[in-house]
Amino acid sequence: MLEPIHSPPFTKHPVKWAQINLFSNWFNSLVTLLVLYALVTYVPGILDWIFFSADWSGQTKADCSGEGACWVFIDARMNQFLYGFYPDDEQWRVNLAFILLLALVIPLFIEKVPRKGWLIAFLLIGYPIIATWLFQGNIFGLSQVDTEQWGGLMLTLVIATVGIIASLPIGIILALGRRSEMPIIRWICVTFIEVMRGIPLITILFMASVMLPLFMPEGVSFDKLVRAMIGITLFQSAYMAEVIRGGLQAIPKGQYEAADALGLNYFQKMFLVILPQALKLVIPGIVNTFIALFKDTSLILIIGLFELSGIMKAALNDPEWLGFATEGYLFAALIYWMFCFSMSRYSQHIEQKLNTGHR
Amino acid sequence: MTKSHIKDEIEIELKNVNKWYDDFHVLRDINLQVRKGERIVICGPSGSGKSTMIRCLNRLEAHQEGDITIEGTPLTNDVRNIDAIRKDVGMVFQHFNLFPHLTVLDNCCLAPQWVKKQPRKEAEATAMKFLDRVKIPDQALKYPGQLSGGQQQRVAIARSLCMNPNIMLFDEPTSALDPEMIKEVLDVMVELADEGMTMLCVTHEMGFAKRVADRVIFMDAGEIIEENNPHDFFDNPQSERTQLFLSQILHN
Ligand SMILES: Nc1ncnc2c1ncn2[C@@H]1O[C@H](COP(=O)(O)OP(=O)(O)OP(=O)(O)O)[C@@H](O)[C@H]1O
Numbered sequence: 289m290l291e292p293i294h295s296p297p298f299t300k301h302p303v304k305w306a307q308i309n310l311f312s313n314w315f316n317s318l319v320t321l322l323v324l325y326a327l328v329t330y331v332p333g334i335l336d337w338i339f340f341s342a343d344w345s346g347q348t349k350a351d352c353s354g355e356g357a358c359w360v361f362i363d364a365r366m367n368q369f370l371y372g373f374y375p376d377d378e379q380w381r382v383n384l385a386f387i388l389l390l391a392l393v394i395p396l397f398i399e400k401v402p403r404k405g406w407l408i409a410f411l412l413i414g415y416p417i418i419a420t421w422l423f424q425g426n427i428f429g430l431s432q433v434d435t436e437q438w439g440g441l442m443l444t445l446v447i448a449t450v451g452i453i454a455s456l457p458i459g460i461i462l463a464l465g466r467r468s469e470m471p472i473i474r475w476i477c478v479t480f481i482e483v484m485r486g487i488p489l490i491t492i493l494f495m496a497s498v499m500l501p502l503f504m505p506e507g508v509s510f511d512k513l514v515r516a517m518i519g520i521t522l523f524q525s526a527y528m529a530e531v532i533r534g535g536l537q538a539i540p541k542g543q544y545e546a547a548d549a550l551g552l553n554y555f556q557k558m559f560l561v562i563l564p565q566a567l568k569l570v571i572p573g574i575v576n577t578f579i580a581l582f583k584d585t586s587l588i589l590i591i592g593l594f595e596l597s598g599i600m601k602a603a604l605n606d607p608e609w610l611g612f613a614t615e616g617y618l619f620a621a622l623i624y625w626m627f628c629f630s631m632s633r634y635s636q637h638i639e640q641k642l643n644t645g646h647r
Numbered sequence: 648m649t650k651s652h653i654k655d656e657i658e659i660e661l662k663n664v665n666k667w668y669d670d671f672h673v674l675r676d677i678n679l680q681v682r683k684g685e686r687i688v689i690c691g692p693s694g695s696g697k698s699t700m701i702r703c704l705n706r707l708e709a710h711q712e713g714d715i716t717i718e719g720t721p722l723t724n725d726v727r728n729i730d731a732i733r734k735d736v737g738m739v740f741q742h743f744n745l746f747p748h749l750t751v752l753d754n755c756c757l758a759p760q761w762v763k764k765q766p767r768k769e770a771e772a773t774a775m776k777f778l779d780r781v782k783i784p785d786q787a788l789k790y791p792g793q794l795s796g797g798q799q800q801r802v803a804i805a806r807s808l809c810m811n812p813n814i815m816l817f818d819e820p821t822s823a824l825d826p827e828m829i830k831e832v833l834d835v836m837v838e839l840a841d842e843g844m845t846m847l848c849v850t851h852e853m854g855f856a857k858r859v860a861d862r863v864i865f866m867d868a869g870e871i872i873e874e875n876n877p878h879d880f881f882d883n884p885q886s887e888r889t890q891l892f893l894s895q896i897l898h899n
């Protein structure tokens with residue numbers, strides 16, 4: 289057996305490491321010093337504002353000294369940021385729905401849990417019905433909470449979850465359709481994708497909220513929230529379709545031929561052989577689309593739905609709390625970032641796990 | 648020329664088959680009959696249409712004129728016929744075309760489970776039997792990317808055999824392999840031939856042709872120029888083009 293040779297130890301020594309990476313030549317040294325200077329000048333002030341001089345407890349504006357951030361504002365409004373105008377007494381329903389979701393999703397990520405297929409089927413069919421009931425109520429003893437009252441982070445998560453879960457399969461169907469050998473199917477998919485990609489999401493949301501009702505027969509009305517969900521989902525599905533098509537094109541012709549030669553039919557070939565490989569290749573692009581979708585939920589503000597950033601904007605206009613825009617937007621940004629960054633990290637984890645050492 | 652392993656039934660019949668890629672006439676009036684158990688080696692210069700011809704036999708390519716009949720089933724646009732034929736015809740490719748996201752065992756079980764609706768246990772047992780036959784049962788749980796080229800090609804052969812085909816098509820199965828791996832693949836093919844499988848094999852491995860072929864077919868420019876038993880084909884080629892081709896490959 290050969291002894292493994294250790295990597296040269298000096299790369300781990302901090303002084304040597306700095307010499308090699310930060311001060312290797314005069315230009316590198318200059319950049320390092322400039323960055324250090326900027327850090328030393330600004331970071332203490334920022335930290336001081338955010339943490340040390342900040343006011344953390346109290347009820348009103350008067351409790352803030354004004355020397356640092358006024359987190360009292362966030363604290364006082366937290367309930368609205370999380371639930372919008374959802375009645376206080378009914379918020380347990382929202383909590384229950386999300387806890388139930390976590391309880392169902394977490395086992396999916398534990399390797400040993402058997403029968404994941406059933407769990408997924410329940411998540412996709414049973415859970416949405418239960419969640420809708422919990423959120424909206426009106427039957428089986430729960431009082432009705434109109435979607436107008438939903439808001440804040442809860443609304444953001446509802447739209448993003450529906451959008452993410454629906455846009456992937458729709459994107460797959462559109463991508464397959466665009467590569468179909470049947471011209472009619474191909475044309476429909478190409479038209480849909482190109483129209484959706486060619487229009488700004490804001491316009492689509494406007495159309496969904498203003499124009500759609502005009503075309504509906506008298507008396508039929510779609511909930512505004514449902515229309516927004518459909519708009520966002522279809523919009524991102526078009527992008528998803530193009531991401532997935534990129535993956536499909538990267539799969540060598542031999543894979544299709546081997547599947548054909550073995551007698552697999554079109555759907556078996558696509559779902560067992562081609563898509564598992566294609567989707568794996570484009571995980572970064574898929575997650576990119578998910579993240580875009582998550583952040584796009586903030587646009588529903590323009591059709592009068594108050595998700596996290598919408599409700600934040602409304603709160604900042606409250607005369608009792610004028611002047612805390614920085615705190616408000618920083619807080620909203622932090623929440624968005626936490627969710628998006630988690631998605632990004634999780635996708636990296638999946639990529640590593642799926643790496644079976646080929647290609 | 649009556650050998651005991653060749654039965655009377657005709658398994659494959661091509662009648663006046665023609666095919667074009669746009670204006671390019673790639674197969675010209677191909678006529679061929681293959682009996683059950685017969686082993687045929689197809690050779691010819693690059694671009695002569697060898698791959699195209701055997702790929703027409705399981706409809707990876709569609710021919711435009713003439714009739715192809717496999718085990719009595721005519722190969723037409725009828726999807727049911729194509730499905731039926733593909734179940735009975737196995738194919739091995741130059742570049743293996745294993746499914747890289749599946750383990751060796753799953754590669755072998757996929758088609759039996761989904762096309763033949765075999766239960767997993769049964770499919771696994773069959774797969775292990777054939778992996779054993781190609782001498783790599785110990786690699787069953789690895790991914791194709793972790794195997795050598797020769798091992799991958801043997802898996803590809805096992806994967807085809809798992810569907811219990813009556814006919815096997817090989818398209819230059821050893822030409823993407825390093826020399827030291829060619830033999831391990833040819834050995835498997837020789838064994839298969841000895842078991843009485845009907846085989847059509849595009850290859851320039853002349854040793855293999857002499858050892859197992861009942862007939863060698865020489866193609867050039869989309870035509871079958873010459874066919875003969877290997878002995879006469881190599882020692883006494885009739886056409887000039889065959890002679891030229893043989894002299895070229897023997898030089899290399
Ligand atoms: N999809 C295609 N479209 C157009 N022309 C093609 C296509 N496939 C093959 N050809 C052409 O048809 C001819 C025959 O190709 P084929 O692959 O059958 O040759 P081959 O005898 O197998 O050659 P090789 O020994 O190089 O594999 C070649 O001239 C090739 O360029």
Ligand SMILES: [Mg+2]
Nearest residue numbers: 697698699819
């Ligand atoms: Mg070829």
